[in-house]
Amino acid sequence: MKWDALVIGAGPAGSVTARELARRGRRVLLVDKATFPRAKVCGCCLNGAAIETLERLGLGGVLAGGVPLDRVTIAAGSRSVDVRLKRGVAISRAIFDMRLIDAAVREGVEFRPGIMNSSMSRETKQSEIEANVVIVASGLTGGDATPKVGSRIGGGVVLAAKDSPTFYSPGSIYMATGRSGYVGLVRVEDERLDIAAAFDPAFVKSSGGLGLAAESILRAVGWPVPLALSGAPWKGTPALTRRSTTLAGHRSFVVGDAAGYVEPFTGEGMAWALMSAEALAPLAAQDWHPGLIRKWESTHRRVIGKRQRVCRVVSQVLRSPMLTSLAVRALGVMPQLANPVVAAINRPSPLPNVVPT
Ligand SMILES: Cc1cc2nc3c(=O)[nH]c(=O)nc-3n(C[C@H](O)[C@H](O)[C@H](O)COP(=O)(O)OP(=O)(O)OC[C@H]3O[C@@H](n4cnc5c(N)ncnc54)[C@H](O)[C@@H]3O)c2cc1C
Numbered sequence: 395m396k397w398d399a400l401v402i403g404a405g406p407a408g409s410v411t412a413r414e415l416a417r418r419g420r421r422v423l424l425v426d427k428a429t430f431p432r433a434k435v436c437g438c439c440l441n442g443a444a445i446e447t448l449e450r451l452g453l454g455g456v457l458a459g460g461v462p463l464d465r466v467t468i469a470a471g472s473r474s475v476d477v478r479l480k481r482g483v484a485i486s487r488a489i490f491d492m493r494l495i496d497a498a499v500r501e502g503v504e505f506r507p508g509i510m511n512s513s514m515s516r517e518t519k520q521s522e523i524e525a526n527v528v529i530v531a532s533g534l535t536g537g538d539a540t541p542k543v544g545s546r547i548g549g550g551v552v553l554a555a556k557d558s559p560t561f562y563s564p565g566s567i568y569m570a571t572g573r574s575g576y577v578g579l580v581r582v583e584d585e586r587l588d589i590a591a592a593f594d595p596a597f598v599k600s601s602g603g604l605g606l607a608a609e610s611i612l613r614a615v616g617w618p619v620p621l622a623l624s625g626a627p628w629k630g631t632p633a634l635t636r637r638s639t640t641l642a643g644h645r646s647f648v649v650g651d652a653a654g655y656v657e658p659f660t661g662e663g664m665a666w667a668l669m670s671a672e673a674l675a676p677l678a679a680q681d682w683h684p685g686l687i688r689k690w691e692s693t694h695r696r697v698i699g700k701r702q703r704v705c706r707v708v709s710q711v712l713r714s715p716m717l718t719s720l721a722v723r724a725l726g727v728m729p730q731l732a733n734p735v736v737a738a739i740n741r742p743s744p745l746p747n748v749v750p751t
Pocket of ligand 1: 402403404405406407408425426428434435436437438439440441509510511531532533534535536548549550590591592631634649650651661662663664665667
């Protein structure tokens with residue numbers, strides 16, 4: 395059978411692109427190397443823009459049971475500050491990603507887990523799978539994005555509620571920052587504590603592992619360290635900061651993290667993935683013509699480019715303990731200074747593409 399589209403990777407970018415293509419009458423095969431539900435290194439926080447995109451696509455229900463968020467507490471040295479959030483939800487990636495796949499399948503997408511595809515191959519004939527177009531949505535390791543020199547790496551784990559200090563209360567994101575990285579903690583459904591971090595690779599090595607690196611950053615800001623933290627089954631990521639030079643090629647498109655990523659501090663990766671999936675679908679649903687390459691490149695720049703610039707600036711500030719501490723102090727005196735950044739992060743997509751449900 396020849397598919398209209400083969401989508402490689404069933405994270406938010408892949409599942410939503412697949413579903414949107416199916417809703418436009420396309421025959422879509424979605425594959426992932428993993429079997430689901432699966433955990434993924436992620437802070438698990440969806441911001442206002444992500445929630446709005448899901449709602450617009452008729453997917454608001456996938457957030458059922460998630461924990462509403464109204465605040466982020468940022469600590470640097472001995473100081474901390476609370477920044478108000480207009481909207482946010484914390485939900486584990488095991489549940490969230492599985493629900494997005496189920497929603498795609500309900501629209502007619504065929505999902506095959508446990509299939510490793512050479513995501514770098516831009517051929518439309520991949521092993522036995524034939525498709526008119528290929529969507530590469532395989533995350534940080536997909537596409538041709540090369541890591542930036544000096545990039546941080548990610549690490550994460552989810553702890554049982556009984557192993558998590560009550561200090562970390564539901565509804566708030568806790569961000570502990572240090573010279574060599576930062577650690578985010580948030581309660582997801584069932585009160586489990588999701589922990590996700592970005593570190594300089596050398597710091598992880600000198601600390602003796604991801605768990606010990608996280609422990610050291612939490613201790614430095616005076617926050618409680620979960621007893622099970624360093625012995626927990628931490629998972630790591632490859633280098634985080636990367637930019638793809640090719641966003642589309644002959645009969646292929648790259649979307650989500652595979653198209654480039656910055657850093658997780660602003661908690662926007664899923665919003666970028668969802669908004670770019672929404673923007674890609676109307677293009678990938680068209681009969682193939684080479685003009686689509688340029689069209690996707692300019693659309694991607696418009697939808698994601700500016701947002702990633704904001705995240706780049708925030709990530710640069712975090713590299714300097716002096717600037718971070720100054721920012722935390724300033725926010726303590728004038729919390730409204732955070733408003734423009736929070737607004738930029740949460741502003742809606744410039745290209746809503748609604749297919750009637
Ligand atoms: C430490 C950390 C914290 C973060 N915190 C947040 C946060 O709080 N909020 C937020 O919005 N974002 C956060 N992010 C970013 C977010 O996780 C990503 O931006 C988002 O998951 C991107 O979605 P995606 O669909 O592009 O890729 P992914 O979610 O990575 O999905 C890619 C899928 O492709 C599959 N795959 C990979 N290679 C292949 C292959 N060869 N063949 C088949 N399948 C393959 C993988 O198994 C995976 O399921 C964080 C990231 C990190 C590292």
